[in-house]
Amino acid sequence: MIAMTAEQILEKLVGFPSVVGTPNHEIVGWIADYLEGAGAKVVVLTGPEGDRSNLFATIGPADRPGYLLSGHMDVVAATEPGWASDPFRLQRNGGRLTGRGTSDMKGFLACVLATLPAIAARPLARPLHLAFSYDEEAGCRGAPHLIARLPDLCAKPEGCIIGEPSGMRAIRAHKGKAAARVVLGGRAGHSSRPDLGLNAIHAMADILNEAVMTAKRLTGGPFDNNFEPPYSSLQIGTIHGGQAVNVIPEECTVELEARAIAGVDPTELLAGIEGRLDALKERGFAARWEIMSSYPALSLAADAPLALLLEEVTGQTPLAAVSYGTEAGLYQAAGTEAIICGPGDIGRAHKANEFIEDDELCACVRMIEALGERLAR
Template sequence: MIAMTAEQILEKLVGFPSVVGTPNHVIVGWIADYLQRAGAKVIVLTGPEGDRANLFATIGPADRPGYLLSGHMDVVAATEPGWTSDPFRLQRNGTQLAGRGTSDMKGFLACALAALPAIAGRLLARPLHLAFSYDEEAGCRGVPHLIAKLPDLCAKPQGCIIGEPSGMRAIRAHKGKAAARIVLGGRAGHSSRPDLGLNAIHAMVDILGEAVMTAEHLTAGPFDTNFEPPYSSLQIGTIRGGQAVNVIPEECTVELEARAIAGVDPAGLLAGIKGRLEALKAKGFATHWESMSSYPALSLAADAPLALLLEELTGQIPLAAVSYGTEAGLYQATGMEAIICGPGDIGRAHKANEFIEDSELSACVRMIEALGERLAR
């Protein structure tokens, strides 16, 4: 195949508007074709939605423990004001390459694809796998379906590198997260006769109070000083309800989230709130609980083999922790070591004129090629 640079591949990937929650067969098809031409064994894993898929590829002997490079193909919508160019067309500005997903995280995908042909040309003693997911931006919804298939796809990898933007410095930990949407259904009526209705906003006060009390209790610990703040947290993010001041509100919706330090189940932090919701059924309210996202924390020891490997590959001691979440905790939950390391900066993500530097792409390609050299030994 004709070799493509990371920039050329990134230009193609940015050109696919693979916005979270939308069909992604076009970008999956292009990546699958590229990988097959590079000599990889490729499997497309369609998700239960039917219109989007994960992708898994292997170079080398799949029946031996190797390493896995993980990334997501989806991006957030480019609706922010301030874009100075088409967000789905790569734009060069000096050493910067701008476009939606350049940092988060099509830059990493481009580097992995650019490095693969050289790696495929080696006789690998251990395999390199690529695992590209969908709908990560909706709370890591796509990758669990891929992870469930891993035992059928390859021997358990020795480690997984999640290429979220980290400035090419590895990161050993992040908090876990659980988010939920709560809907309360009451009974509408004129505000002059509250005795004939069921006020959904009034009833939601029980839920809100439990959430605020839980959030306050979490500040007392347990603690992990690698994080800021060093404790688990909970917050109410949105609330909607009511039509007019003189109408008893028939419905109220709240969205909230919990973020948990390692060793704390994020979904468990919402248990008391869910209990309050169930109690409202006895008062005649219709209740609905929808899990929006859930993933565990990542916690990798400083002396773990994968942490030491990334220190060698990048020349930098891994950072202890970051505040944002990734798919890494889900991979670690299967029993394999996982770590974050990728080009770009999370501070540029989800913003107008998102960009990545030439030097970041080059450093990532070098890291992946160096990993390939180790797999050939």
């Protein structure tokens, strides 16, 4: 195959508008063809949605423990004002490459793909696996389906590196997250006769109050000072309802999320809110509770073999923790140790003129090359 640089591959990947929640067959197909051309064994795993897929690939002996590189192919929509160029066309400005997903996280995917042919050309004693997922930006929706298939695809990996943007400094821990939607249905009517209707927005006040009280209570601990803030948190993100000021609102919808320190189940933080629904049903309201997404916290010991490996291949001591989340906790919960390390900066993600720098891509390529050398021993 014709060798491609990380920049050339990144240009191709950015050109696919693989926005979260939309079909992704084009980017999956291109990556699969590239990997097969490099000699990898590729499996495309269609998700239950039917129109988007995960991708898993292996080079080397799949029946031996190796390492797994994990990343997501989806990006958030490029609707932010202020883009100076087409967000789905890679632009160079000096040593900076701009485009949607450059930092989060197609830059990492490009480095993996650029490095793979040289690694595949070597006789590997242990395998290197690639696990590229969909809809991570919607709460890691694709990764659980991929992780469930791992026992059929390879021997249990020794560790998993998630390439989320971290400035190429490994990260050992992150918070878990659970997001939920509450929909209340009441009875519409004219606002002059509130006695004849059921005001869904008024009823939602019980849910809102419980959420606010829970959020306040969580500030009292338990604590983990590796995180900022050092406690679990809960917030209401959106609320929608009503048609007009003189109409009793028939429906109200709230979306909320909890973020949990290691050792705390994020779904349990929402239990008190869900528990309020029974009382509302008794008052005649229809009530629906939906967990939109959920993933556990990551917690890797400082002396874990995977943490020591990342220190060796990056030359930097891993950071203790960050407050954002990834699929790393899902891999750890399934029995595979995981750590975060990738090029770019999370502070650039989800913003206009998202970018990555040449030096960051080069550092990531060096890390993957160093990992490949260890697999060849």
